[in-house]
Amino acid sequence: MSNKETKTDVILIGAGIMSATLGTILKELVPEWKIKMFEKLENAGEESSNEWNNAGTGHAALCELNYTSEKTDGSIDISKAIKINEQFQVSMQFWSYLINRNLISNPQDFIMPLPHMSMVQGEENVTFLKKRFEALSENPLFQGMEFSNEPKKLKEWIPLIMEGRTSNEPIAATKIDSGTDVNFGALTRMLFDHLKNQDVEIKYKHQVEDIKRTEDGLWELKIWNKETGNIERHTAKFVFIGGGGGSLHLLQKTGIPESKHIGGFPVSGIFLSCNNPEVVKQHHAKVYGKAKVGAPPMSVPHLDTRYIDNQKSLLFGPFAGFSPKFLKTGSNMDLITSVKPNNVLTMLAAGAKEMSLTKYLIQQVMLSKEQRMEELREFIPNAKSEDWDLVVAGQRVQVIKDTVEGGKGTLQFGTEVISAADGSIAALLGASPGASTAVHVMLEVIKKCFPQHIEEWEWKIKKMIPSYGESLMENPELLREIHTSTAEALGLKEKELAYS
Numbered sequence: 418m419s420n421k422e423t424k425t426d427v428i429l430i431g432a433g434i435m436s437a438t439l440g441t442i443l444k445e446l447v448p449e450w451k452i453k454m455f456e457k458l459e460n461a462g463e464e465s466s467n468e469w470n471n472a473g474t475g476h477a478a479l480c481e482l483n484y485t486s487e488k489t490d491g492s493i494d495i496s497k498a499i500k501i502n503e504q505f506q507v508s509m510q511f512w513s514y515l516i517n518r519n520l521i522s523n524p525q526d527f528i529m530p531l532p533h534m535s536m537v538q539g540e541e542n543v544t545f546l547k548k549r550f551e552a553l554s555e556n557p558l559f560q561g562m563e564f565s566n567e568p569k570k571l572k573e574w575i576p577l578i579m580e581g582r583t584s585n586e587p588i589a590a591t592k593i594d595s596g597t598d599v600n601f602g603a604l605t606r607m608l609f610d611h612l613k614n615q616d617v618e619i620k621y622k623h624q625v626e627d628i629k630r631t632e633d634g635l636w637e638l639k640i641w642n643k644e645t646g647n648i649e650r651h652t653a654k655f656v657f658i659g660g661g662g663g664s665l666h667l668l669q670k671t672g673i674p675e676s677k678h679i680g681g682f683p684v685s686g687i688f689l690s691c692n693n694p695e696v697v698k699q700h701h702a703k704v705y706g707k708a709k710v711g712a713p714p715m716s717v718p719h720l721d722t723r724y725i726d727n728q729k730s731l732l733f734g735p736f737a738g739f740s741p742k743f744l745k746t747g748s749n750m751d752l753i754t755s756v757k758p759n760n761v762l763t764m765l766a767a768g769a770k771e772m773s774l775t776k777y778l779i780q781q782v783m784l785s786k787e788q789r790m791e792e793l794r795e796f797i798p799n800a801k802s803e804d805w806d807l808v809v810a811g812q813r814v815q816v817i818k819d820t821v822e823g824g825k826g827t828l829q830f831g832t833e834v835i836s837a838a839d840g841s842i843a844a845l846l847g848a849s850p851g852a853s854t855a856v857h858v859m860l861e862v863i864k865k866c867f868p869q870h871i872e873e874w875e876w877k878i879k880k881m882i883p884s885y886g887e888s889l890m891e892n893p894e895l896l897r898e899i900h901t902s903t904a905e906a907l908g909l910k911e912k913e914l915a916y917s
Contacts, residue, residue, distance in 0.1 A: 425451045425618075428638060428653040430625050430667060431660035432456035433466040434601050434852045435845050437608035439657055439859040441515070444615045445881060446863075446874045452617045453651065454609075455640055457624035457663075457746075462605030464744050465661040466852060468725050470686075470811030472735070475597035476853035477505040479559065480533035480705040483717055485549050493545075493552040502558045503889050504857040507882055510899060511856040512604075513906035514881045520611050527604040529724045530909040532702040533596025534574065536588070538795075542707055543589040550591050557893045562593040577699040578720070581798040595900075596703060597909065598724050601852045623649075628656065628670045628842075636671075636842055655866060658844035662743035662814040665755055668844040673837045677759040680767065680817035681846065682828065683743050683752060684778070686810035688734035689793055693804040697722075697731045706796065716777070720796045733793050735810060737781040743814050760817075766826025767817040774828070813848040832858055840866035856882070 427443060427450055429436040440452055458464070465471060478484040478498035486494050512528070515521045537546045543566055553559040565571060566589035572579045574592050582588075613619055626648075627639040635652045642649055658664045665681045691697050705719040716737060723730040743751040756764055768775070786807060793800045816829040832851050836843035843862050860878070864871060879885045889896040904910065 423649075424635070424652045425453050426654055427452045428636070428651060428656045429454040430456075430638075430656065430658045431464075431663065432458070432461035432605070432609060432619070432621070433464060433659055433661055434462070434605045434608075434855050435859065436657060436659035437461065437466075437605045437612070438511075438855040439659070439862060440612050440617055441520075441608050442511075442856070442859055442863065442881070444612065444617065446870075446877055448615070452612070453653070454612070454617060454619045455623040455625055455638070455651075456619075456621050457643065459621050460606070461609040461619075461621075462602040464746070465811045465813070465848075466601045466605045467811065468600045468602035468723075469808065470745070471601060471852060472719065472721060472732075473598050473600060473723050473725075474533075474703055474719075474721065474853070475505060475508075475528070475599045476851075477502045477533075477596070479562070479593045479596050480535045480591070480703060480719075481717065482535055482537075482546075482549070482705060482707050485552070487545060487548070491548070493549050495549075495552050495556065498553065499556065499558060499890055501854065503884075504854040506558075506884060506889055506896075506899060506903075507860070508853060508856040509903040509907065510882045510884060513903045515611070516906045521607045524907045526727070527600045527607065528907050528909070529598045530594070531596050531598040531722055532574075532592055532594050534590050534592045534702045534704045535706075536575070536578065536590040536704050536796075537707050538584075538586050538588050540587050543587045546589050546591060556890060557896055558890055559593065561595055562591055564591050565589065575700070575702065575704060577696070578704065578796055580699075583798070590704070592702070595909075598703065598722065599853065600725060625660075625667060628658075628667060629672070634841070654841065656842045657862065658842070660744075662747060662751070662812050664844045664846055665743065665814060666751070668835060668846070669755070669757060671837070671842055671844075673842065675835050675837060676844075678763050678819050679835065679846070680760045680764040680826075681743065681752075681755055681814040682767065682771075682817055683740060683812050683814050685738035685740050685742075685745075685812050686735035687738050687789075688732045688736070688808045688810055689789060689805040690808045691731035691733075691804055692806055693801075696804050697729055700731055704796070716781075718792065718796070720793075732808070733796060733805075736784060736789055736792075737778050738809065739778050739782050740812065742812055745809075745812050747812065763817055763819055763826045766819075766824070767828055768826070770826055771828055814846065816847045834858065834862055834865065836862070836865050840868065860885075 478501040484498040488494050550564040622643040624641045626641050631637050636656045637652045640649045658667045668676045703721045708717045720733045741749050741752040790802050816833045819825045820827045832847040
């Protein structure tokens with residue numbers, strides 16, 4: 418068994434969208450740095466980034482109702498929606514830069530224009546949606562949004578959803594044509610192909626077994642080469658742990674103080690996928706509904722047109738599933754082995770606090786296919802069971818940590834970057850909006866971990882992301898320029914029209 422040891426500048430763990438994005442940004446900023454990437458599976462983008470393992474929504478808060486909440490005075494808080502929209506604009510600018518520089522090509526292989534819609538039923542929900550529409554419409558980031566509660570207009574927008582609807586319950590929707598469907602799996606593979614051409618050493622079937630600090634301040638990774646059976650040792654000045662659900666275990670192995678008192682709870686997603694091309698043809702939008710009372714934000718039901726392998730698909734979900742695995746290809750022992758002396762109280766506190774989530778998951782796991790079809794019929798009244806198949810999507814590990822606001826064992830629903838105080842190692846934990854905000858999140862990693870370089874890199878970052886350091890909401894002229902240039906570069910002509 419060989420024990421080969423090699424040194425490098427940067428090691429990326431996991432071949433997902435986050436590592437691909439960070440590697441690509443760093444190669445633009447410092448092309449001379451040596452970068453290596455290790456992935457335990459055979460290819461890039463096989464877990465959370467895979468097109469069948471996520472919703473494929475370009476999350477810009479155009480349709481996701483959980484990003485806008487109603488305050489006690491009845492007004493709508495759109496601060497989170499603004500934040501997420503601006504973060505998605507950062508991703509769009511970076512992808513456009515890569516296309517314009519011919520570093521990647523054929524944007525239609527990973528991004529397509531697609532209307533984003535919110536749809537609600539019931540008088541109270543219709544009132545909320547109208548107020549949300551009015552609040553967002555005043556903001557330049559959401560220009561082009563329409564609202565309707567007229568059945569005739571809704572039949573034009575969502576014929577499949579309106580057909581056969583007999584209920585007299587009020588129904589309303591908002592629509593904005595500047596939404597996107599993003600194939601994050603395809604984008605991840607493109608970025609890794611590009612990195613390979615930039616002399617980044619990419620190793621598949623290489624599993625990271627251990628991470629420890631050396632006396633000279635470097636990080637040493639013990640890596641099992643699954644093809645040869647050999648153990649290799651690689652050291653680096655900086656390590657990024659982007660292993661999706663597998664990141665928590667690896668972060669715990671580092672022993673850094675910042676890794677303490679953090680736990681994870683796995684939730685899997687199940688979608689209904691339409692197998693009838695005639696039905697697929699009748700729908701062209703991502704339509705997000707409202708989560709049921711007591712249900713967690715991850716459970717917002719949505720009916721999505723998707724473009725996978727250049728083919729139009731239709732998916733509905735997600736339904737929550739439960740598996741103790743942290744990755745689809747993980748182990749049934751993942752949850753148990755993630756409980757350590759330093760996080761056991763955090764985990765127990767979360768268990769006591771989140772009884773409603775536990776109850777919800779049990780109910781979801783127990784649903785039969787026909788019960789899931791009944792939920793789909795709230796969207797498509799005429800849906801037939803034979804036209805739909807169940808598809809198991811990816812595993813998500815929700816972060817559990819102690820917070821000032823929520824106290825001990827607070828469940829986090831966003832994306833979380835955990836880094837060492839000296840910036841030598843960072844890990845990405847958590848889920849949605851995840852991939853859509855990958856560029857923003859990786860720029861945050863760079864800011865946290867390489868503060869000494871930010872000043873010298875800033876001009877290049879601004880070249881890649883023209884809005885870097887500025888608020889698009891407060892600069893409508895720059896916003897218009899960016900919408901036009903990204904629409905052109907990414908082939909999103911519908912987007913261009915929506916902002917004219």
